[in-house]
Amino acid sequence: MTERIAEDRRAKLDKLREKNRNPYPIRVTKPVSIGSCLENFEDRQGEEVVVAGRLTQVRDFGKLRFSHLMDRDEQIQIGFERDRLPEFWPDRKLVEANDIVVVRGELGLTKKGEKTIWATEVTLASKTLRHAPEKWHGLQDVEARFRMRYVDLFANPEVRQGFILRSKIISGIREHFDSQGYLEVETPILQPIFGGATARPFKTHHNSLDMPLFLRIAPELYLKRLLVGGLERVYEIGRVFRNEGLSTRHNPEFTMLESYGAYADYRDVMELVEGLFGHLCQTVLKGQSKVEFRGADYDLTPPFDKRRYTELFAEHNGGLDFFDEPAVLARAKELHIETAGRPWEKIANDVFEATVEDNLSGPVFVYDYPLAICPFAKAHPEDARIAERFELFIAGMELANAFSELNDPIDQEGRFERQLEHVDEESSSEMDEDYVNALEFGMPPAGGLGLGIDRLCMLLTGNDSIRDVILFPLLKRDSGRVEKQTEAEKED
């Protein structure tokens, strides 16, 4: 079969049209879910229902045929009998596996006790022109699954369930923040100055304003402006964009939750996060608190372990004091970490990442980070070198990042200025003066949180790769296939 469209299916489509059967009707009878038909099924035999979905696996017995019908959540057997379907029966071979149909019928059982809808009326709702993937293995080819996610979703029910779960996770997050009095807001994705994180941005341009713009790397600085404005508790779930490499844990666009709550500090945010995980275990995981990820088990029951950054640093580096610059530099060289021309605190943090992070199975809050790598966090009242910041690690993945937000405009301006001394592709060459201006109008003390939704979904759905929890992960264009297709189209 070299044609783009399966010729046999095209022929069936033509036959349907000849018989005045619309293969793509505008309106069909509204169905109920198959799941609702399965509830209390035994007591409802003989009841008439209308269901709809994709046909699978037709099993033909001459005057009788069986198939399964699949909708979003469930599937059920459909029994087609010649004598009950005078209208449909002559067309039965024109309607085949993979077609979308609406079936009216009676709930009943087969001789072997299989729950079945005995059809009394069958309407083709959409004719399929492509062959479906194999019924048993589904679509396995990873590349094809990503490029044709629409096929992956209907051919692989577990993929569909995974994305349904992702949707429920996001609903669960909204429920939790809403219940805590947080207001969901939206802030600019197109930003004239990028900030709020350390990452290379995507650049774009607005034509009529003739203005360079960046796709946001974080919503942080806009959300905190809203605290100045008095909204007090805000959160945003949205896409952020980072112009960096791809991996099983990184996609150039990913979904982030950020929240900011006035009159709270990072300890309160830890509780907020623990509460969130508790809520998700209750709702999304239906009371479960254990998840399996990459072959290991994780217990998400709060409270989580809490470990001080500098203590972990010493523990995994032979008692080394994080602030002992010459000793840490020596350790960095031992670990073959790039040191030349880089700020020492980044080098020291690289030592932390190289020696500690992979060993954090978690869930664990790592807290009290060195202030120098936390440009938006408040200093610890007892040690000016330390910031009130924590990160949540589970399965070696950084899932969340939070701090007691810096609201001192003069301190903030100074930290921006210090950042400008080391400008690279990952930091703006411009200070966000308006953000400092906002702080000068007064921002209440606040606890802020950033949480990677995709990684959370990986953990809760047990998927190893971020591409398995993003419906359409970024892929290169397959120029070979594209050329092949356009050539084939020209020949038509």
Added chain:
RNA sequence: GGGGGCGUAGCUCAGGGGUAGAGCACCGGAUUUUUAAUCCGAUGGUCGGAGGUUCGAUCCCUCCCGCCCUCACCA
């Protein structure tokens, strides 16, 4: 960007310097209780792309494209 692996029918996969293979799907036939139905028959391929070696390449070599894993950057 570095290293490793992969790309064969619509799908899942085997094969391998000499006419390209299976199962499923599809097509024709049989069949009123199947559950990956079964049975009989038929169809279906630029073996990712372009070069090279060879009498002959899907197989060997080179380059290119794409995907996966991994390292680096990062969340």
